[in-house]
Amino acid sequence: MSAQNTSPQSPARPERSAGRRLIRWLWRVLAATSLVIVLALATVTGLLGTVSGTEWLLTRATNLLNTESRQFSYDRSQGTFLRGLNLQGVRWIDDSMDVRAAQLHSRWNPMTLLEGTFNLESLRLTGLQLTLAESDAPPEPAPPLVLDDILDSFLPLPIAIDIYNARFDGIRIQSGDTSVAINLLAFSAHLQGRQLSIDSLELDSPPAHLEAALNLTLEQPYPVEATAKWHYDEVLLENTQPPSGELTLTGNLDRLQLEHSLRGIASVLSEGEVTLELARFLNAQAEVIDPRVDLEHTLEPMQVPGMDSYDIRALRLRTQGSPDDLGLFAAAQINAEISADVALEADMNVRAYLRGSTLDIDELALRSTNDGRLLIAGEVDWSQGVQVTLDYSITDPTPTSYIASIPESIRLRELASQGSLSLSQAENESLQLQFMMAELSANLNDFDLNGSGGLRFDGDEWHVQDLAIATGENSLRLDARVEPEQSIRATATVDAPSLAAIYPDLDGRLQVDAQVSGTVSEPVIELDASASNVRYGEYLIPEMTITGQNRGGMNEIEMQTGNIRVPVGESVETVESLQLRLRGAPDAHSLLLLVQSSLGSARINADGGTISNGWQGRLLNSEISSEFGSWAQQQSTSIVAQSERVSMAETCWVMRDTRLCLDGELSGGEQLDANARLENYPLSALNLPATERSLQQIGGIELHDESEAERYRLPFSLPPDLALAGRVNVSAQVAGLISSIDQLDIQAEIDASGGSFYFIGQTVPEDLEGADAAAALAEPEVSQFRWPVLTGSARLQNGDWQLDSLLRFTQEDPDSSAVIQGTATTSVGLAADRSLSGNLQLDFDDIAWAAALAPQISEVSGQLTGRMNLQGSMDAPVLVGDIDLTGASVAVPILGIQIAAIDATLSSRDNSLVELNGYAESGAGSLNFGGQLRNPFDERREFSLQVAGSNFTVADLPDIQAAISPEIRLQGNLEGIELSGQLFIPSVDARINTLPESAVDVSSDTIVINQPASGEPVRNAAIADTGLLGNTPVSGEITITLGDDVRISGFGLNAQVSGELDITQRPNATPLTYGELEVVQGSFETYGRVLTIEQGKLLFMGSYDNPAIDIRAVRQVENMRVGVQMNGTIQNIRSDLFSTPSLSDGDILAVMITGRPMSEIGTEQDGNALVGAATSLGINQTQGIVTQIQDQLGLDTLSIDSRGDVSDSSLMLGKYITPRIFVRYAVGLFETESSLAIEYTVNDRVKLEATSGQSQSIDLTYTVEQ
Incomplete structure (x- = not known):
């Protein structure tokens, strides 16, 4: 280690220690900061996210808000500030208001803050009560409001705010005695920057409702766009719908463009501009809000609510100005039916100004379509009470043009009037x-009419001031006062020596002098009136007097007249005397009316008097006698007539065994009980x-004794040959509101x-038939x-009708001990919603009574049963059921047939189909028929009918027997009918022995332009613009085939006919007929000679009444064979003669008729026969044949005279006995008439003629040449 310590790198060690110290310092600062943040978050979370923290903050906030002048409190809280808060029993009190809410609920999502938006997911306030304090002290002056400064202090917000569901339920606002209830206030809003959007706003404050949306920029001048829809639940005016409207606003708070549409009470579109200067006022740039409007309102055509006879066809109103000086300018078209007879069409123009509590009317003008004009100008002031001052002027050249029923004889022209109306009430x-x-x-009927007068009421006295009207010689004057304590002073005079000047159809004279004094309750009347020779059309009153006097404190008014002529129908009746007497005071008087006339007499006696708001009295007795009966009142009855009640106790009139009783009461002008x-x-x-x-x-x-027969009659009667016997009882009760029949309860029974x-x-003797039977129908x-x-009964209750009836009848059979019985019952219900229910039941043992409905039939028998159920509604009724006719038979004497074994069924299963099926027999044949009627209660209804049968006898008379075998189908609808089949x-x-009167037909080219309703139709003539069945188009195709046993004989013809015809009918066109009828074998006898028909055809090539013919008839005489060939058409026959061996036409005709050639004819009878044959056969060579006959007989003239009708044609033969004497003999070709005439020519100018025949005459003819 020591070695390492002495290494060469040791000098850098101090720098590494400084870096480590810096890192440790930064770490400690970061740790301390994090700890502070964590502690802060923990503190905020503890305050906002925990219940205890939330309550602590609410307590602190409450302590901060509460002062001596305001107090905030709540009963209980739930939730936290972090997720949402609920407060119950919220209350805020300060000097100006007291606010209480049963519950405040809120919910939000704080996580949306990370996205820059605050979402208020729910805000609900229920049971809000706002009480505003009243204070007489003026509000303390506040510094000017500068809205932009306030908004700039927090806008724009760093985050957006969304309110999704804000809802306030059960709001009640109280200010003094005024209370406003709002069931619901709800909205959703969005605020971002300075842009506020209210996507949906709903306000429900019955009966008003509002839905709106708004976009507003929160910066002067605050641009805004808004739409709103509103409606009001209640009807404001009778016969209108609840009002509603739609509003659109654009612009800013200083100047808004407005468009509003009103519906319901009226249809009004309002458009224009509203200047508010509200943005300037909210920012202390204007001292007051000075609104000004410039709007135009357009009213769609409508009826004035509550006045159905008044129509506003067009109205435009413009409002301009401020509330202190608002101009009203209107133009409208008005159509007013003031009454059933008075109608007015006018243009209305209004120019007025609303200035505070004063309305200045510069002009209100009504201008009619006939140049009439009404001008009104004045002022209405309601600043202190009400004061109205108006001047008017009227000018109208034809004022009677508005009155539809005014007689044409009344001519009122050039009406003019001026005046004033003043009304005030402080x-x-x-x-x-x-x-x-x-x-x-x-100008009335070419006489000047003038008048003046006035009406005044000063709070105590009514005064009609000097009303005077005069026209021609006629005048009216009236002055009347009703003074305090109801005293009366009135005088009136009428002097009308010429009533025709007032009404030209009225003639006569009238004079009236009347004075009324005393009081309203006890008037003293002096009246003297007379009329003489008063005539109106055929009405005439020769004399009439009316007098009124006060005798012993009792007023007595009496009217007497007589010999009044009254037109009734085509006759004129006379009222011999009429007397009306009224005696007494208003509170106790009597009335007597006596009438005696040629129609009958009447006497009515009553008494009574005025009571509070009306009159009460008695109908003591009344009698009415006429040729229709004599009715007399049984007992006196009471009558009450008041503003709220009119009643009549039961009153009965009797006529022998008959009684008529009435009673009723009308309460409140609507409630009826009768x-x-x-x-x-x-x-x-x-x-x-x-x-x-x-x-x-x-x-x-004998239906009754003769005296009763004369006593009981009605002005209307049954048709001849029908009579009733028996008695009827009817009762009816009515109760409910007369304003609507659906609110009445009606019950009637019969x-x-x-x-x-x-x-x-009419009946037919059993031993007669055919033509003899038809002639014998006159036997009654x-x-x-x-x-x-x-x-029968009828009942209306709660808008539902129920109708029921029952009929049972019997008929005794005179030929047996059997009794025919039948029953018919109906029950029909009609509900208030127009739905139907009910049934019909029929059960008749025999229907012999049907013969009474059609005199052409007899011997009717059969059974009729059925049941039909009624369902559906009045608009779409449904019939379900069957009606069956079984075992029926009927005789048709005019055709000589008996139709037997008739069975028919009429059935329906719904409202879309009614079916008919049946069977009948006649002679040796039968007939089946069936049909359908689809949609019977609809305009689209259509029907079909099929008839099929075999050898069905349709006539069995001595002169004709016929049978048919049809197979026909008929179908159609309202647009047309189609026929098809065979x-x-x-x-x-058929044996035709006589021709009817119609054998001579009308020309087929005749067209009737106008057929009188009462006139007989013209046979074979077309009606202009009319089809085969009138105005109903008909189309179809049918084939008619003749069998092997069709024979026709008459007038010398005896033929067997066969063939087939195809008939085609197009809508509104003449039928087209194609086919051929052929004479299978036959002969024709003329002038005692029989011609054999070798060939006979009728060819139909379109026209049904003018077929082509091809007939060849021959006669064999010894070794000669002669005949005639007829061609052409029925209306234009061409005949040619032929023979073997070849002969001249005259010889052919002579051999055909006489059996000898022309050279062997020597008698006039044979000559007549030849001429008649040539004419009747229509032979083309007639003139040559006649010439040969004339030469053969040595006659000077031989001709056919067909002047007038063809039936009047005659054969003329003439011979000169001397040059001046001519003898002429005429014999009728179709009538057995003849005449002989001798003409003697005196000279070139004078001729004498004597004629002897059906009548005798001698004529002298003198000729003058010019």
Whole structure:
């Protein structure tokens, strides 16, 4: 070791020792510093992170906050300052407020500080009560507030602050007698640097609610962007929605751009600028806040709340200025229905200024569309009480244009008026009111109208001041005062010698002199009024007088008139006398009304008097007699009419065995309780007297005695041939609020059990059928149906309706001892939400009663049963159930058929489908039918019907028998109908012996432009703009096939026809028909000669009423074969003659008709036959043939005269006996009429003609040449 110590390196040792000392010193400093830090952290953690440390800090903080003028305390604490703190029972008291909170909860995350952000995760305050102290002492002056200095003292913060969930529940603020409750105040906010963002702010203070967001820069001028939505739960005005709105703000606290949208009470959009200078005020740059606005408000068209007949179609309001001088400028369009007859359309303009407690109205103008104008100007001041001073002026050239119902005969023009209105009421003083109409002028029915007057109230006295109106010779004057202690002084005079000047439709004279004195409760009336020759249209009052006198302290007013002419329907009735007498004082008087007229008489007697807020009296007796019955009141009854109550005790009127009773009470203007009963009313009152007489004559049926028949009648009646017998009882009760039917409780019951229904129909004798049966339908027969039970009831309760009915009826069969019975019950419920429930049940042993519904049918039998359940709602009802008709039959005498074995079922399972299926037999054939109706209660409803059958007889008359075998499908909807399928006609045997009147048709090119509602339709004529089924488009394709047994005979034709037609129908177009009908075999007889039809075809190439024809008819006479070939169309037939061997046309026709050639014809009868044949067959060579016949017979003239209708055509034959005498003979081709005429020519100008036929005449003709 010693060697080592003496080594050469030993001199460096002192330097190494100094470095070690430095390291040891640094280590000790670091250790001491770390210890201090650890001790500091341990101390902070002990204070902030432990409960005891937190409580110690809270105690120290409480001691620092508490002074003599303020006090802070809490009941209990939980948590720590490091993670979150909960305080319960928190209280702060100082001179200005008392703040208490049930609980304060906070939670934060200190670790986020390492990221430069302080996150307040939760802050909740519940049960906050803030009581503000009231003080009369003025606040002590405070140094000016400079917000920027305050903000600069701590902003920008070195860290960001996030508040995620701040929530204050149950806040209550009390200041004196004012209390504000806030259920919830919640927000989330972020502060970074000088930028404050409130992402969501929610305020719930029922009935108001607010949601908002805000971005604010905390540096002058404090730029801001904010949005807010609010709504109010309560309805502020009737018939409106609760108000709500949306607000957008941009700009800064000195000047803001505002946009606000209001909904609910009205739809208003407000836009503009609000100048506050708030930033300057908060920084001591302005002494006061001086807000100024420049806003424009636009109102969407709306009805004025609570006034449905008033519409504001457009309104724009501009507000400019400050609260001390705010200008209001408005323009609006108003549509007002003041009443059912008075309507006004006007533009409104307002220019006014609000200056403190004064509103200066420079102009309020209403200008109508007819140049009418109302101008109002003045001042409203409410600084000391209320004072209103307004001047008005009205000008309108056509004031009656606003009144829809005013008669055209009243012409009021050039209306003008000026005046003023003043109203004032100081505090604790009475109202002062004065209205002065300084001028009123107009032109009424070409007479000048002038007027003036006023109304004044000085707090004690009302005074109508010198009201005077005059037009033409007519004048009205009125002066009235109601003085203190309710004394009255009033005089009125009316002198109208020409009522037509007031109302041109009214004529006559009226004079009135009236004076009223005394008091309101005991007036003294002196009245003298008369009218003479008062006429209004067909109404006429020759004389009427009204007198009023005070006799022995009792006022007596009496009106008398008579011989009044009153138009009723198409007749004029007369009121022979009418007398109304009112006697007594307001608190005790009587009334008597007597009426005697050609319609009946009435007497009403009542007494009563005024009571508090109304009138109370008795209806002593009343009688009404007319041709509809005589009703008399059974007993006196009381009547009360007050502002809050109107009632009538039960009052009954009787007419023989019938009673009608009424009673009711209306309370509070809304609550109604009423009852009505009609007992033992005869159903025969609905019958026509003529029908009852027919029942007595035909069946010996007496419904009642003659005196009762004349006593019970109604102004309306059943149709002829229908009658009722029996009695009906009706009762009804109504209770609830009349403001809404849903709040009423209504119950009604009807009972008409034990009645009968009579029907005078027509029957067919059993030994007649076919045409004879149709002619015998005039024989009347009485059918009677009895119903032992017929009841019904209706009930409305809580907005729900329940309707029920029950019908049971019987009918005796005169041919057997059987009794037909039937039952029908219904039960329907309609709930307040419009939902439906109920059912219908039918159970009829026989439906013979159906014959009463259609006189064309008879011998109806069968059973009808069914049950239908009603579900769904009024908007979408659902019917579920079945109605079955079984074993039914019906005779159709007009067709000579009996349809038997009828079975049909109508069924429904939901509201989307109703199905019909059925079967029927007629003759040797049968028919099946089925159909569907989809969506029956919807506009999209559509239907389909299928009919299939075989050899179903549709006619069985002596003149025609026919059967069909259809296979047809019909479907459609509201847009159109489509028909398709096949119709096979296996057999027809038609024998046509006569032609109906319609055999001569209207030209097919006829178009009816306007068909009168009461006029008969024109056959074969088209209706302009109308399709096959009126306005319903029809389309489809159907094939008609004739069978092997289709035969037609008549008018010489006897043919068997076969073929097939295809008929196509397009919407609103003429049907197109294609196909061919062929005469299989047949013959045609004319003029006693029979032609054999060798070939006969009808070719349809589109037109259904004008087919092409190809017919060849021949006759064999010895060795000659002659015939006619017809071609062309039905409406344009071309005929050609042919023969073997070849003959002339005249010989062919002569052989065809007479069996001999033309040269062998020698009689006029044969000649007539040839001409008629040539004309009727439409032969092209007619003129040549007629010439040959004329030469053969030696006639001078031979022609066909077809003047007028074709049926009037006649054959004309003429021969000159001498050069001046001409004999003419005419014989009808279609009518068995003939005439003989002789013409004698005197000279070139004079001709004498004598005619003898259906009528005789002699004519002298003189000719003048010009």
